Amino acid sequence: MSRTLSPRLATIAVAxxxxxxxxxVETVTYATPQGEVRTAEIVAVLKxxxxxFSARIREGGRRTTLAVPSxxxxxxxxxxxxxxxxxxxxxxxxxxxxAEGNWVTKDxxxxxxxxxxxxxxxxxxxxxxxxxQQVEPADPWHNMxxxxxxxxxxxxxxxxxxxxxLLDKALKDVEQFALRSDKRRGALxxxxxxxxxxxxxxxxDKPDKSEKTRKSKVWAWGDSRLMPDVMLLKAQIxxxxxxxxxxxxxxxDAAKYVxxxxxxxxxxxxxxxxxxxxxxxxxxxxxxxQLLRAAGNTLRTLASRQKEKWCQGVVxxxxxRALLRGADLLLASADQKQLGYTVPLEKYRELLxxxxxxxxxxxxxxxxxxxxxxxxxxxxxxxYQALLEVAVRAAEFxxxxxxxxxYLGLAAPLYANEVDASGGSGGLLREDGAxxxxxxxxRFPDSPWAKKAAPK
Numbered sequence: 256m257s258r259t260l261s262p263r264l265a266t267i268a269v270a271x272x273x274x275x276x277x278x279x280v281e282t283v284t285y286a287t288p289q290g291e292v293r294t295a296e297i298v299a300v301l302k303x304x305x306x307x308f309s310a311r312i313r314e315g316g317r318r319t320t321l322a323v324p325s326x327x328x329x330x331x332x333x334x335x336x337x338x339x340x341x342x343x344x345x346x347x348x349x350x351x352x353x354a355e356g357n358w359v360t361k362d363x364x365x366x367x368x369x370x371x372x373x374x375x376x377x378x379x380x381x382x383x384x385x386x387x388q389q390v391e392p393a394d395p396w397h398n399m400x401x402x403x404x405x406x407x408x409x410x411x412x413x414x415x416x417x418x419x420x421l422l423d424k425a426l427k428d429v430e431q432f433a434l435r436s437d438k439r440r441g442a443l444x445x446x447x448x449x450x451x452x453x454x455x456x457x458x459x460d461k462p463d464k465s466e467k468t469r470k471s472k473v474w475a476w477g478d479s480r481l482m483p484d485v486m487l488l489k490a491q492i493x494x495x496x497x498x499x500x501x502x503x504x505x506x507x508d509a510a511k512y513v514x515x516x517x518x519x520x521x522x523x524x525x526x527x528x529x530x531x532x533x534x535x536x537x538x539x540x541x542x543x544x545q546l547l548r549a550a551g552n553t554l555r556t557l558a559s560r561q562k563e564k565w566c567q568g569v570v571x572x573x574x575x576r577a578l579l580r581g582a583d584l585l586l587a588s589a590d591q592k593q594l595g596y597t598v599p600l601e602k603y604r605e606l607l608x609x610x611x612x613x614x615x616x617x618x619x620x621x622x623x624x625x626x627x628x629x630x631x632x633x634x635x636x637x638x639y640q641a642l643l644e645v646a647v648r649a650a651e652f653x654x655x656x657x658x659x660x661x662y663l664g665l666a667a668p669l670y671a672n673e674v675d676a677s678g679g680s681g682g683l684l685r686e687d688g689a690x691x692x693x694x695x696x697x698r699f700p701d702s703p704w705a706k707k708a709a710p711k
Contacts, residue, residue: 283310283331285323290564292329295321300333303396305478305516325480326518326566333400342374342393346400349374353404358412359421367408374401375428376447382472395474402432403481406488414495422496429489432479440477445470483513483522490526494533506530514557520566524573527554531577540588544581551577555610575610575617582606582624589631600628619649623659630662635669639684642666646691653699660695661704664688 281297285308295314302309302322308331309322334346352358352367360366380392406428413421431446438444447470479485490505510526513519531550535543554574561567585599603624611618626642645659667688671681692708699705 280337281331281333281335283308283312283321284329285321285331286327286329286563286565287323288327288563288565290568292565297331300396303333303480305480305482305518308480324517326520327563328480328519329521332404333396340391340394340397342377342391342397345370345374346397346404349401349404353408358408368405368412371401371405371408374398375405378471379474382443382474395476398473399432399435399476399479399481402428402435403485406432406485406492410488410492410495414491419496422492425492426489426496429485429492432485433482435473435476436479436482436485438475438477440475442475443472444475446473447471483509483518486512487522487526487529491529494529499533502533503530506533517562520561520569523557524554524570527557528573528577540584540591540593544584544588547577547581547584551575551581571610572614572616575606575614578606578610579617579620579624582621586624586627589628596628596631600625600632603628615649616652616655619645619652619655622649623655623662626659626666627662630666630669633669635666635671635673638666639663639670654702657695657699657702657704660691660699661708664692664695664708667691 282294283297284292284294286292293314295312298311298313298318300310301320304325306325307322308325308328309320312319312321314321332346332350333343334350335343336347336351338344338347349367349370352365352370357364357366359368374393375398377393377398379395379398382392406425409421409425409428412418413425435444435446486505486509490502490509493502493505506526506529510523510530513523513526527550531546535546538546551574554570554577558567558571558574561570582599582602585594585602586596588594589596589599603621607618607621607625611621622641622645626638626645629638629641642659642663645655646663649656649659665688667684668681671684671688674681674684695702695708696705
């Protein structure tokens with residue numbers, strides 16, 4: 256068996272912060288200074304800026320005011336299908352398209368890209384629009400959120416399909432977003448918008464498909480709360496384009512920006528993890544493990560500098576996942592006979608006895624790794640017992656649990672042979688091996704481990 260660098264790191268799900276879940280009304284997920292994560296319905300946004308976020312919310316059946324540093328906003332995007340403003344409704348519909356995988360228009364099925372583009376470029380309130388404009392102009396925040404998600408849409412689809420033109424467009428969108436975020440809030444700047452009479456301005460339910468544009472004045476946003484995420488997207492786009500050196504600089508810029516202004520721990524963690532993974536690509540397994548270990552240690556150090564408990568947890572756990580990924584690479588190296596299983600076994604035990612004490616995910620991964628190493632060195636009983644602890648206690652971590660089930664199916668007959676050799680009967684254990692694989696196929700049918708356990 257072999258393991259490669261191709262699977263992505265098990266990292267913090269920043270996608271939730273970038274895209275979110277489709278819904279009829281706006282909701283915000285935020286962390287309290289004590290580390291509790293809550294979700295509330297937005298009644299009205301009061302402030303949505305780089306450093307601060309506040310809103311009137313409905314939580315627990317009552318209305319109250321939420322005011323938190325923006326770094327404690329776990330996931331929020333503006334757009335409500337029930338709003339009377341057509342642009343707000345259109346944003347929500349675009350998010351639904353994204354959630355359904357309709358990133359771009361194909362086969363006459365509307366895609367999020369053209370919808371978001373129509374909103375991002377429409378003329379705003381207070382800015383002179385084309386003669387005969389019939390609908391309510393958008394607010395600046397409509398443009399800001401639409402442009403942000405337009406970048407995300409073009410990146411995700413462009414990366415998945417290797418569409419170079421779409422990735423180029425996404426990078427230009429990043430430049431436009433940065434331009435509007437680089438000026439004082441309320442300043443008017445020249446910008447390209449659809450030409451007079453374009454559908455994107457006149458009919459929010461029928462976005463403009465033309466390439467005709469004209470110069471117009473638009474409002475600058477000032478320091479946008481979304482800027483750290485846009486900086487991360489820039490690095491990811493450059494990486495998808497194969498521009499490794501430029502991507503590395505962009506990842507560093509995003510991390511430094513977040514650190515300097517004490518912003519999103521999610522972006523900080525993802526930037527450092529992505530950069531390490533990019534550098535590890537193509538390296539030997541031992542070199543890749545060193546890079547991931549360095550990233551993990553860096554993140555654990557940065558975690559201690561975070562002010563709030565939730566931020567400490569996000570950054571620290573991201574560091575732990577990098578360390579676990581490094582240990583998994585050592586295991587892959589042992590599989591390929593480049594080193595013995597003692598090396599990854601000691602690393603897993605080190606993680607279990609150290610940071611794994613405070614991180615259930617890391618502890619689960621380390622126990623699974625220990626069980627695998629023990630199986631590979633012929634210790635059936637010890638392997639079975641280590642993996643059994645994962646199987647009975649870690650259902651909340653399906654990826655690790657599925658892997659444990661697979662190796663339990665292998666360790667059981669090995670343990671049975673040991674029982675037979677000592678004068679006992681290992682028949683029931685051999686039956687257990689088959690049952691573990693049956694359970695694996697039933698509970699985790701889409702797991703690669705279930706495919707490995709498929710009947711021949």
